[in-house]
Amino acid sequence: MIQVESADQFLKQVSGSVAEGERIRLCLQCGSCSGVCPFGFAMEFPPQAIIASLRAGELKPMLDTDSIWLCVSCYACTNVCPAKIPLTPGLLSSVKAEKLMKSSVPTELQDALVNARKYGNTVGESPRKRADWAADFTVEVPILAKTKKPVDVLWYVGDYPSYHARVQQVTRATAKIFKALGVSFGILGPEEQSDGDVFHLAGERGLFELLASKNAKTFEKYEFKEIVTTDPHAYNTFKHEYPKLGYRFPVRHYAQFLHAHLDRLRSLMKNKLEARVAYHDPCGLGRANDNHIYEEPREIIEAIPGAELVEMGHNRTTSICCGGGGGGMWLDGFAWEKAGTRTSEWRIHEAVAAGAQILAVACPYETPRFDDAVKSTNHAKDIAVKDIAELVADAIQG
Amino acid sequence: MNIAVPIKFVPDLVEEMEIDSSTGKLDRTFMRLVPNELDEHALEQALILKERHGGTVAVITLDTGDVDEALFTAVAKGADRAIKIAGEGYAEGVTSHAYADLLAEALKNGSYDLILAGTQAVDDLDGSVGALLAAKLGIPYVGYTVKVVAEGGKVVATKEYPGGLLAEIEVNPPAVIGIQAAEKPPRYVVTSLVMDAMKKAKIDEAEGAAAGLEGAAEITGMRPPEAGKGAEMIDGDANAVAEKLVGILKEKGIL
Numbered sequence: 001m002i003q004v005e006s007a008d009q010f011l012k013q014v015s016g017s018v019a020e021g022e023r024i025r026l027c028l029q030c031g032s033c034s035g036v037c038p039f040g041f042a043m044e045f046p047p048q049a050i051i052a053s054l055r056a057g058e059l060k061p062m063l064d065t066d067s068i069w070l071c072v073s074c075y076a077c078t079n080v081c082p083a084k085i086p087l088t089p090g091l092l093s094s095v096k097a098e099k100l101m102k103s104s105v106p107t108e109l110q111d112a113l114v115n116a117r118k119y120g121n122t123v124g125e126s127p128r129k130r131a132d133w134a135a136d137f138t139v140e141v142p143i144l145a146k147t148k149k150p151v152d153v154l155w156y157v158g159d160y161p162s163y164h165a166r167v168q169q170v171t172r173a174t175a176k177i178f179k180a181l182g183v184s185f186g187i188l189g190p191e192e193q194s195d196g197d198v199f200h201l202a203g204e205r206g207l208f209e210l211l212a213s214k215n216a217k218t219f220e221k222y223e224f225k226e227i228v229t230t231d232p233h234a235y236n237t238f239k240h241e242y243p244k245l246g247y248r249f250p251v252r253h254y255a256q257f258l259h260a261h262l263d264r265l266r267s268l269m270k271n272k273l274e275a276r277v278a279y280h281d282p283c284g285l286g287r288a289n290d291n292h293i294y295e296e297p298r299e300i301i302e303a304i305p306g307a308e309l310v311e312m313g314h315n316r317t318t319s320i321c322c323g324g325g326g327g328g329m330w331l332d333g334f335a336w337e338k339a340g341t342r343t344s345e346w347r348i349h350e351a352v353a354a355g356a357q358i359l360a361v362a363c364p365y366e367t368p369r370f371d372d373a374v375k376s377t378n379h380a381k382d383i384a385v386k387d388i389a390e391l392v393a394d395a396i397q398g
Numbered sequence: 399m400n401i402a403v404p405i406k407f408v409p410d411l412v413e414e415m416e417i418d419s420s421t422g423k424l425d426r427t428f429m430r431l432v433p434n435e436l437d438e439h440a441l442e443q444a445l446i447l448k449e450r451h452g453g454t455v456a457v458i459t460l461d462t463g464d465v466d467e468a469l470f471t472a473v474a475k476g477a478d479r480a481i482k483i484a485g486e487g488y489a490e491g492v493t494s495h496a497y498a499d500l501l502a503e504a505l506k507n508g509s510y511d512l513i514l515a516g517t518q519a520v521d522d523l524d525g526s527v528g529a530l531l532a533a534k535l536g537i538p539y540v541g542y543t544v545k546v547v548a549e550g551g552k553v554v555a556t557k558e559y560p561g562g563l564l565a566e567i568e569v570n571p572p573a574v575i576g577i578q579a580a581e582k583p584p585r586y587v588v589t590s591l592v593m594d595a596m597k598k599a600k601i602d603e604a605e606g607a608a609a610g611l612e613g614a615a616e617i618t619g620m621r622p623p624e625a626g627k628g629a630e631m632i633d634g635d636a637n638a639v640a641e642k643l644v645g646i647l648k649e650k651g652i653l
Contacts, residue, residue: 097588100586100588101588101591103475103585103586103587105586107583110583110586113586114586117589118432119412124412125412126412126413126414128413128428165636204588204589205590206588206589206590206591206592206593207588207589209589210589210593
C-alpha cells in the first residue's frame, strides 16, 4: 500500500479495499451513519462528513484530525446505511490505515500493535505464559503440541482469555463446561497468536496478515474437526477474513457450540440462578459481517434454571458497542479525553434500567470493561457482570 | 547532517529473569533480546533531525542473533543504512568498555556529524557507553538530553539534571549525544513497510574489532533484589491483598 495524496486516489483505494467498496459512490449524505455512531458527536469527521469532504476533493483536513481513532469498528454505521456502503471495514479502516502510514496513532494503541507484532499478544506478555491459566487447574487442558492427538475441537482461547486475570475466570469456566460435556478438545498454548481482527479493522492490515499466516500455519499442523473461539472477534475474522487470505477452517463461537449442545446442557444445569439477566450483544457476533448470532446466546441464558431474560432498549442490531473494538480496547484514555464518556457506562445504566441483576456477556473485552463501568457508575450493589460461560458453569451441578 | 545511532540489544523484561546458580550470571536459556528502549528514543530523535535538516541516519548494532528484524524496522521508519558488527559471544553481553571499543572502531571512518545513543541501557544502567565512545573518538559528549537542536553548524543539546534543572549545552559536531528521551515517543511503523524493507533493504556487516576490557568493572555475582527492613510484602489473592491494604491505610489514618 502506498500513501495516498489526493481525495480521488483515496476514494479509489476505499473502493478497492473491500467487497462492494465502490458503493461509496452511492452515499446519499443522509447522515444516518454519523447519527448512530456512538462517538459521532465527538468526531470532527464522522463517516458521512468524511465522504462529503472527499467528494469535495479535500483529503488533508480530514487526515489532519485524529478523531477517526474514536471509531470502535462496531458496524453500527454500516448496519444503518441505506446505500449499503461497507463503511466500517472499507472507509473507516482505510482512514485508520492512512493515519498509521503517517505514524499518527495514539500511543496506547501503538503499544498494543507493537506487542502483537513482537509477542503475538496485545497485552505484552511472554508467549511462554499463554497457557499459565491452565496450570494447577482442576480440569486437564491438553496442549496440542504436547499431546499430538487428534481432537474434535481446537479451542482458540485468545489474548485476554489467556492473560487477563478477570477473563481467565471465563476461560476456566469454559474448560469446565467442555469437561462436563465430554468434549474432545485441545488448545495451542504458546503457539497461539492474536487473531488479528481488531488490527484489520484498525487499519494495520500487514500485521493482520502476519498474524493470520502464523495462526493458519499452526492450525494446519493439527488434526481437528472445528475451531471453537472464546472471542467473537476471533470467530468473525476466522470465518470472514482468513478465507480471503486462503486460510479456511470451520469455526464456531462458543455460544453457538454450547447452543448446539443445549439439550445435554439442560440436563446438566441444576443449580438455580434466580436472577434477571440482560444480554449484551457483542458487535462481532451481531452486526459484523451480518453474523446475526442473536438468539443462540439468549436461548442458553433462558435454559439456565431460574434465569429470567430481560432486554435492554438497545439489543440485537442496535446493541451499543462496549467500546473495545477496532483498537478501542487500547484507546480508553484517548476516548475519554475526546468524548468525556464511556459507552460501557451507558450500557450499565441501560442494564440497570431494564431491571437486570446480571449483565451477561459473550466477548472477552466485555467482562473487564463492564466490570469497570459497574464500579465507575456506582452500581456495584445493583448489578454483576458475568460471561455466559460463567453462568452455565455455575449452573452445572457438582 | 549524518547521524549514527548505536542500538544495544538487552534482555526483554517480559520474561522472568533468573540467575544460573552454576555461573552466577543471568540464565539466558529462554531470554529474548530486544532493542534498548532509550536507543529507540535516540533513533526517533535522529529521524526527527533528518526530517528537519536532511542528511542520513545509520543504525548500528552488535550481532547478538535475531537483530535483523529490528534493523529492518529502523529502515522502515526512515533509517538509510543498517550495519551489524559480527563477532563471537555478543549475545552473552559485553561490557560498556568493550561495546564502546567496538562502536568506535566501526564508526571512526564514517564521517558522522552526530552519534545519538540512549543515555543508558536497562541491562546494566551503566550509562557510560556514550562518554567512552566520545573519548575514544576524541569528540565531545553530552548525556541525559531531552532535546537536540541543530542550528548554523552547531548543536544545542538540552541536558536534564536532578531536581528539574535543565541546561542548554552547545557543542560543535562531530559529537556524541546521550538521549534520555526523544521529543516525542518512538514512532510506529506499519508491518507492511517492515516487510518491504526486509525484501528491499540490505544490512551491511562490519567485522568486530578486538574489544578491550581495560577499566571495565568485573561482575562478581548477581542476586534478585531483596525486601529491605521496614517493607511488608502482602501476599494472597487480589481481594485479600486489597482488604489488608485498606486495613493498613486506615490504621495509618490515611483513609
